[in-house]
Amino acid sequence: MSGASQKQKFRSVLPHEPLPTEENGFLHLQGGFEPKKQQDKKKSKDDGADEKQNIKDYYWKETTSLEQALVNSLSTQEQHYKSLHIPFPAQAVQVLDPSPPFTKIRLQYQSPEQAHQVMIAWRKYKITPSQLFSNISLGDCDDIENNWSSSAFGSHATQATMITQIPMPQSSASAWTRSNPPKFRRLLHEHNDAKERSETRYVYITGLVDPNVIDADNDESNEKDGNGSEEESFWKQPHAVLEAIRQKFKGYDSSGDGIETFLNKKQNQLIRSLHIGMRSASDAQKIVQALQGQTVVWEYNGQRLQSDALFLDYVSVTQRSVKKSKARADGVEPERGEASRPDCTSTTASIEVPGLQVIENYLTQAQEEVLMAILTGPQAPWAPNQQNMSQTGDVKRKVQHYGYVFDYKTADVLRDRTEPGHSDCPPMPTMDGELTENGLEEDAKTGKGWEVLAGVVEKTRRCQFNANKSTGTTYPNLNQLTINYYKPGEGIGSHVDTPPAFGDGLISISLNGGIVMEFRKVDSPSTKKLVYLPPRSAVLMSGPARYEWEHMIVTRRTDCHNGQVLPRKLRVSLTLRTALTLEGAPLPLVESNKFPPVWGSQSGGDDQGDNSNAITTAALATPATERDHVHAVYDAIATQWHHTRGKRGVLWPGATQFLQRLPRGSVVADVGCGDGKYFPAVWEAGSYVIGTDISRPLLETAFGVAGEHTKPNTSEPNPNIPETRQVNEHREGLRDRPAVAVADCMHVPLRTSSVDAAICIAVMHHLSTPERRVRCIEELVRIVQPGGTINIQAWAMEQEQNSRRRFAAPDVFVPFNAQPKYLEKVEWNKNKNNTTSDSQPPESGKKASEEKPDAMEEQKSVAELYSEQYTKADYDERKGLVVFQRYCHMYRKGELEQIIEGIGGATLVESGYESGNHFVIIEVTK
Numbered sequence: 059m060s061g062a063s064q065k066q067k068f069r070s071v072l073p074h075e076p077l078p079t080e081e082n083g084f085l086h087l088q089g090g091f092e093p094k095k096q097q098d099k100k101k102s103k104d105d106g107a108d109e110k111q112n113i114k115d116y117y118w119k120e121t122t123s124l125e126q127a128l129v130n131s132l133s134t135q136e137q138h139y140k141s142l143h144i145p146f147p148a149q150a151v152q153v154l155d156p157s158p159p160f161t162k163i164r165l166q167y168q169s170p171e172q173a174h175q176v177m178i179a180w181r182k183y184k185i186t187p188s189q190l191f192s193n194i195s196l197g198d199c200d201d202i203e204n205n206w207s208s209s210a211f212g213s214h215a216t217q218a219t220m221i222t223q224i225p226m227p228q229s230s231a232s233a234w235t236r237s238n239p240p241k242f243r244r245l246l247h248e249h250n251d252a253k254e255r256s257e258t259r260y261v262y263i264t265g266l267v268d269p270n271v272i273d274a275d276n277d278e279s280n281e282k283d284g285n286g287s288e289e290e291s292f293w294k295q296p297h298a299v300l301e302a303i304r305q306k307f308k309g310y311d312s313s314g315d316g317i318e319t320f321l322n323k324k325q326n327q328l329i330r331s332l333h334i335g336m337r338s339a340s341d342a343q344k345i346v347q348a349l350q351g352q353t354v355v356w357e358y359n360g361q362r363l364q365s366d367a368l369f370l371d372y373v374s375v376t377q378r379s380v381k382k383s384k385a386r387a388d389g390v391e392p393e394r395g396e397a398s399r400p401d402c403t404s405t406t407a408s409i410e411v412p413g414l415q416v417i418e419n420y421l422t423q424a425q426e427e428v429l430m431a432i433l434t435g436p437q438a439p440w441a442p443n444q445q446n447m448s449q450t451g452d453v454k455r456k457v458q459h460y461g462y463v464f465d466y467k468t469a470d471v472l473r474d475r476t477e478p479g480h481s482d483c484p485p486m487p488t489m490d491g492e493l494t495e496n497g498l499e500e501d502a503k504t505g506k507g508w509e510v511l512a513g514v515v516e517k518t519r520r521c522q523f524n525a526n527k528s529t530g531t532t533y534p535n536l537n538q539l540t541i542n543y544y545k546p547g548e549g550i551g552s553h554v555d556t557p558p559a560f561g562d563g564l565i566s567i568s569l570n571g572g573i574v575m576e577f578r579k580v581d582s583p584s585t586k587k588l589v590y591l592p593p594r595s596a597v598l599m600s601g602p603a604r605y606e607w608e609h610m611i612v613t614r615r616t617d618c619h620n621g622q623v624l625p626r627k628l629r630v631s632l633t634l635r636t637a638l639t640l641e642g643a644p645l646p647l648v649e650s651n652k653f654p655p656v657w658g659s660q661s662g663g664d665d666q667g668d669n670s671n672a673i674t675t676a677a678l679a680t681p682a683t684e685r686d687h688v689h690a691v692y693d694a695i696a697t698q699w700h701h702t703r704g705k706r707g708v709l710w711p712g713a714t715q716f717l718q719r720l721p722r723g724s725v726v727a728d729v730g731c732g733d734g735k736y737f738p739a740v741w742e743a744g745s746y747v748i749g750t751d752i753s754r755p756l757l758e759t760a761f762g763v764a765g766e767h768t769k770p771n772t773s774e775p776n777p778n779i780p781e782t783r784q785v786n787e788h789r790e791g792l793r794d795r796p797a798v799a800v801a802d803c804m805h806v807p808l809r810t811s812s813v814d815a816a817i818c819i820a821v822m823h824h825l826s827t828p829e830r831r832v833r834c835i836e837e838l839v840r841i842v843q844p845g846g847t848i849n850i851q852a853w854a855m856e857q858e859q860n861s862r863r864r865f866a867a868p869d870v871f872v873p874f875n876a877q878p879k880y881l882e883k884v885e886w887n888k889n890k891n892n893t894t895s896d897s898q899p900p901e902s903g904k905k906a907s908e909e910k911p912d913a914m915e916e917q918k919s920v921a922e923l924y925s926e927q928y929t930k931a932d933y934d935e936r937k938g939l940v941v942f943q944r945y946c947h948m949y950r951k952g953e954l955e956q957i958i959e960g961i962g963g964a965t966l967v968e969s970g971y972e973s974g975n976h977f978v979i980i981e982v983t984k
């Protein structure tokens with residue numbers, strides 16, 4: 059994109075800044091005119107708020123008006139303004155807002171040149187209100203006369219802005235940008251109202267002027283420049299333009315505070331685009347919805363000018379401010395404020411791209427859902443090298459190849475799978491059984507995502523494309539799959555897929571999000587067709603569409619389709635191609651039916667030999683998935699978890715009953731106790747608890763549980779238990795004290811047969827390998843004495859119909875929405891305690907925890923910082939939340955029982971399902 063390195067500057071014009079007449083010059087002043095509150099302090103504290111307000115009122119209304127004070131200072135007291143280096147007196151002073159903090163003060167000068175010189179001096183000498191008013195006396199007001207002096211006002215420089223219809227001179231002294239939209243720091247209407255600023259949302263608009271209208275209507279237009287004089291004159295009156303635009307959009311301002319318009323500084327160039335700032339996201343979005351693709355007429359100074367089809371794009375500033383700045387540093391992102399591409403699909407609907415076919419509903423919803431679950435889930439094979447490749451700047455989006463790697467640097471296929479780059483390339487998923495639509499759907503509905511992927515590949519190889527045309531054909535040799543992940547705002551540059559690398563017939567299937575794909579004729583780039591690819595559709599590029607047209611996906615956050623603005627979602631595409639040998643024949647298929655697919659040296663499980671019962675230490679090591687998506691997550695969210703789930707959370711009745719059935723005085727191990735949610739239930743059942751958990755922050759909250767637990771033990775002794783085993787009523791406060799230990803459930807730090815019972819609730823679904831699941835139960839069996847019982851509960855793949863949870867596949871990421879206020883607390887505590895665990899946030903995160911929030915970089919909210927800090931988390935700008943992804947393995951019915959069957963020393967007593975979980979109760983027999 060051409061503008062990528064071009065810095066754009068913007069000037070803003072606020073709603074209260076009226077246009078000057080040609081002859082006059084205006085200066086607007088802002089900031090610091092409210093008297094300091096220190097004079098109030100002189101009064102005794104008992105005077106109260108009313109008194110303070112009285113003084114303020116008196117100060118401004120009775121004594122003198124600000125306007126009068128300014129007039130005195132700036133126009134009549136020549137000596138004083140000269141001493142402040144102000145070269146000209148103001149002809150008139152107007153205070154536009156009726157009450158403090160007086161942020162809209164207008165000074166009128168004889169000419170724009172005078173105003174300009176005053177502005178330069180104002181900035182150069184950083185004139186403050188205290189300097190300005192230092193010469194003024196209050197006459198007969200004894201009480202506060204002494205305060206009406208330099209110390210009474212702020213000492214921050216007042217901001218002076220020149221408002222003029224003539225372009226500002228280009229001298230360096232005046233080359234000043236008033237603000238950049240996203241980093242806009244000055245006051246708006248309310249003194250210090252950062253909130254209002256942060257709520258301003260921007261819309262990018264282009265197509266402001268219809269070039270055809272100008273060229274057609276204006277005989278004198280200069281072909282070479284493409285500038286009609288009418289348009290030129292339009293842009294030479296920048297404030298008239300902005301006013302015209304403001305008028306047009308005024309109706310969409312529900313706040314009544316007005317609209318900001320941002321003008322590109324390069325006044326001598328044609329500007330067909332600008333940003334406008336609305337006071338709320340909904341206003342901004344409404345404008346986009348209403349005017350997308352419309353033409354409007356701008357009326358200015360009695361003239362009229364027609365716009366082109368407007369393209370409006372909602373600009374999400376906060377998100378760009380943090381994340382994009384990093385990307386920009388890598389040279390892959392457009393500059394802030396740069397135009398996203400100004401196109402509407404509707405304008406090119408008539409152009410045909412021969413050889414292009416879009417098949418809607420190529421996949422069912424269930425198929426799409428399960429494919430998304432596996433391809434964005436914990437088992438998606440993220441080849442490290444391929445990710446690196448996508449980080450070189452050639453490809454920003456996430457990409458994963460199957461079958462053969464496509465090397466973006468050389469734009470060629472790596473044909474030799476023994477080449478180093480290939481160590482990251484899993485084989486194509488292949489089917490075991492026969493392909494039927496019913497079978498595919500059944501697999502989808504039962505969460506067999508990889509089988510569905512294999513089925514979709516096979517289905518595509520057999521698909522009769524363009525069956526109703528003479529070009530109808532199949533592509534049976536598809537041997538390469540590229541999975542592209544496009545987050546909103548990501549795209550793919552214009553290209554023709556390298557012809558010698560791939561054969562004819564490129565098929566791309568869209569998952570989750572639709573997108574507008576842009577096609578340009580290679581020999582006539584202005585011939586353009588925008589095609590909307592809905593989710594679940596397949597698009598085929600064959601013949602001319604494959605070889606004579608480039609395709610691309612523009613980097614932006616919204617698309618326009620049929621006049622409707624469609625915010626982009628994550629789009630995952632499956633592109634199937636036929637990779638060719640150098641001679642042009644299809645390369646051999648490299649396929650595997652071992653799922654999930656792995657790559658390189660871990661060649662798909664074939665070399666893993668027989669499953670022996672002995673679990674090696676290596677097999678028990680914490681996998682990165684659990685470290686990043688379980689341990690680190692719980693460490694980070696511990697406080698919130700305890701406040702919102704633990705303390706107030708529901709205990710599963712089955713687990714509580716299990717505890718109540720234990721003989722009073724039992725010692726219960728709560729393995730994976732988290733924040734000690736079940737501790738009170740143990741105590742209330744008259745027993746004792748020892749809790750272990752891998753997350754220290756969670757355990758720290760568990761310590762507090764004893765204090766929070768106030769319910770006395772009222773249960774009667776169980777008559778079925780012999781007297782000798784009955785436990786006397788505990789001494790107040792002694793029983794309700796947990797013993798806890800930070801520990802991995804692979805190695806529980808308790809002696810063999812040392813406890814009477816164990817519970818393991820909502821732990822096993824966070825274990826990501828079969829070996830670790832087995833080991834966890836073995837550990838439980840080991841620590842419980844013979845005759846003792848164990849209750850295990852874990853999330854079920856099968857959720858109730860009315861549950862809001864649905865798991866499309868057994869191994870998934872389940873999001874946890876974290877509120878920054880809780881995260882911050884955790885971090886501060888964590889650092890104070892000098893914790894060193896492997897879940898310590900990365901180095902960059904220290905900034906967030908060690909500095910006070912107000913010392914943070916101005917534009918970054920706490921939430922944004924956290925999403926940077928926790929690299930595996932995302933920041934949801936709309937909700938202002940940090941979204942963590944928790945790894946979960948959903949157990950199918952019978953799966954826990956099956957594991958137990960293979961474990962010695964324990965028998966299954968009971969199993970069942972409760973509230974979305976499978977549970978088992980086992981008795982230790984060893």
Ligand SMILES: O=C(O)CCC(=O)C(=O)O
Pocket residue numbers: 540542550555566567609631633
């Ligand atoms: O995402 C898509 O649908 C297209 C991908 C593509 O054009 C490519 O990988 O060459």
Ligand SMILES: [Fe+2]
Pocket residue numbers: 553554555609
């Ligand atoms: Fe392509």
